[in-house]
Amino acid sequence: MECIRMIAPRQLKFVNEEEPVLYGDEQALVNVAYTGICGGDMHPYLGESLSAKYGNIHGHEFTGTILDIRSNKRKDIRVGDKVVINPAIPCGKCTKCNQGLGYICEDCKVIGGELPGSLCKKIVVPVRSLHKLSEDTSLLDGVLIEPLAFAEHCTAGLDGQTIVILGQGPIGISCTMVAKHKKCKVIAVDIVEGQLEVSKKVGSDFTINSRVADPVASIKKIIDENGIDSIIDTVANSWSIDFSMQILNKGGIITFVGIPCEIIKVDFLKLVCREISIKTRYLYTDKEFSQAVNYVDKGIIDVTPLISGVFPFEKAQEAFEFKAENACMKVVIHNDG
Ligand SMILES: [Zn+2]
Ligand SMILES: [Zn+2]
CATH class of the missing domain: 3.40.50.720 (NAD(P)-binding Rossmann-like Domain)
Structure with a gap:
């Protein structure tokens, strides 16, 4: 499977990695459709981050469709469903998590941060991070849900x-x-x-x-x-x-x-x-993420003014360069495979 690793400032590398498969229960395999480029991705790309680590797969704002799912807890989600993923994965067990404050869980890890991100063709995620999109919401609009959750x-x-x-x-x-x-x-x-x-x-x-x-x-x-x-x-x-x-x-x-x-x-x-x-402020609660899904699903907030450009997966480097050279809104990478 093709992935994109940021190996140095202004250098993305396309690499072939092992095909991801479900390796445990309560997991889903997602065919990634769109990934938004965030300021948090741009700082290391431009070499101006105070804490950059290179070699990682970026991408924490993403949507896709379910290719495979193994779950007893999420009977609401089936193969083929359109989903957006809350990339913040807290431990789910500590006091903060029990209070619904997973975003400040000491063990909270972020897909596209501490965990490999969505700049790849497919990704395995825990089912609890899945939010289903309505039939009418496009996978492109859905990619703006993560920034709205933060807002x-x-x-x-x-x-x-x-x-x-x-x-x-x-x-x-x-x-x-x-x-x-x-x-x-x-x-x-x-x-x-x-x-x-x-x-x-x-x-x-x-x-x-x-x-x-x-x-x-x-x-x-x-x-x-x-x-x-x-x-x-x-x-x-x-x-x-x-x-x-x-x-x-x-x-x-x-x-x-x-x-x-x-x-x-x-x-x-x-x-x-x-x-x-x-x-x-750094992340958000899952409830706030659901509220952001609601904004887009119900048409309460029109996210189209937030999209400045869509680039195919193969042109990810151009997408990052476009974002680097233009003061613009969200630049999105589209995987049509
Ligand atoms: Zn972001
Ligand atoms: Zn926790």
């Missing part, structure tokens, strides 16, 4: 608030979409006009190009006397933290959701004196 987690508890979302790449836009569904007023900040155009299309109330206008002054002009209590930071660098501290009310919260590519310097004196908290 669901990032926006938890923010319903109805006025929030600033820093960065309008795929994660920022996903957060904007989910926040609008949660009746937030969204002020979106980015430096790329094209991303801000998408942001407007998906409903952000104000967009600010921080290269063109001073973002602090612009935001202060927009907000009322209640100010801003919450910022979602997808930019994740020293500038963005400092910027957030200038905008937030005392007691405000920075929801820090980007993967930093630098050791970030934080002026803790400012943070402490204003009692500002930094909350980080």
